[in-house]
Amino acid sequence: MQNKPTYGIQSVDHALRLAAVLQQEGPLRVSDAAERLGVARSTAHRLLAMLVYRDFAEQDEDRRYVAGPVLRRPAAPEPVADLRRAAVPHLQELTERTAETTNLLVVVDDEARFVASVECEQVLRVGDRGGRVLPAHLASGGRAVLATRDEAEVRALYDDGAVDAEALLRDLRRTRRQGFALNDQRTETGVTAIGAAVPTTAVAGAISISMPTARYRRARLPEWAGLLADTARRIARDL
Structure with a gap:
């Protein structure tokens, strides 16, 4: 972490x-x-x-x-600033309800870029991720966004062979069915995150809840997923 x-x-x-x-x-x-x-x-x-x-x-x-x-490199879409303004109040509420750090990210090509974080108040917590960039196929919010895309588009994105595209597509189908993606220490030891896409065409955005793996409980996944889905819908409504 x-x-x-x-x-x-x-x-x-x-x-x-x-x-x-x-x-x-x-x-x-x-x-x-x-x-x-x-x-x-x-x-x-x-x-x-x-x-x-x-x-x-x-x-x-x-x-x-x-x-x-x-x-200068491929820039995030212009509506990112609007997305941030709409999302932060809802992330603050989500952090209060979960007592965990929450994040907003956008996906550009094969990257998941963290735009905002709201840290929880627990002593052991995941810190501010603002400005960080992770591989989209590993980050929970990144995979949640990739799951909304056409499979041919995903194959084309990973056609260099560096990522097993077929295995990724299987994972994205599961993500699509359940409505959220789980990153259990894929990008950082000791950190687990649950992510969901924000249903808007303005920008490829997602939100996530990040927590120390020591506090992650599989039995709470339905609760966290429900809170994420509700928050994502409210952000999209405000946009």
């Missing part, structure tokens, strides 16, 4: 978070950056200026900050 380093450098953490937001969600103004980080505008401005200096960011004609050359 990856937790925040004991001697973490806050300014570095802030800069990395801003870089992830620029890459995944698009343009930011200084006021937006300050609000996201919970810092003064002057601090946000200095952080953004350093990202510009190192080519992680640049300014567009409207003086907004956008991803720079270092961060």
Whole structure:
């Protein structure tokens, strides 16, 4: 399980978070950056200026900050910011109901990108995943999204042989039938997650509940899956 380093450098953490937001969600103004980080505008401005200096960011004609050359790769769809705004209040409620960390992610090609996390208050917990990228076929939310796609599309996505496409398709059929995907330590030892797709065509999004494997109980899967499905529907409704 990856937790925040004991001697973490806050300014570095802030800069990395801003870089992830620029890459995944698009343009930011200084006021937006300050609000996201919970810092003064002057601090946000200095952080953004350093990202510009190192080519992680640049300014567009409207003086907004956008991803720079270092961060440019296939971008997440523009509606990601709208999805985040709609989802976070529901994730907060889901975290309160489950007492576990919840996440929002989007799937771009074969990657699952974490857009937001709401941490629970338990001492032993899964930390903020915002900005992380995992293979879509391993992450619970990633597989939940892949399960909504046509099988020919999934085969084409994994036609290089690095992933056993037929085994993946069998798993996706099961995911489709049950309405959720389970990631039991596939991506990180000691972490188990349950994910469900958000039923919207605006962006390929999903939500997940992440917990220490020590607290995972198979008998509670129907309960967690039901909460995920209800939360995903409410997010889609608000979009």
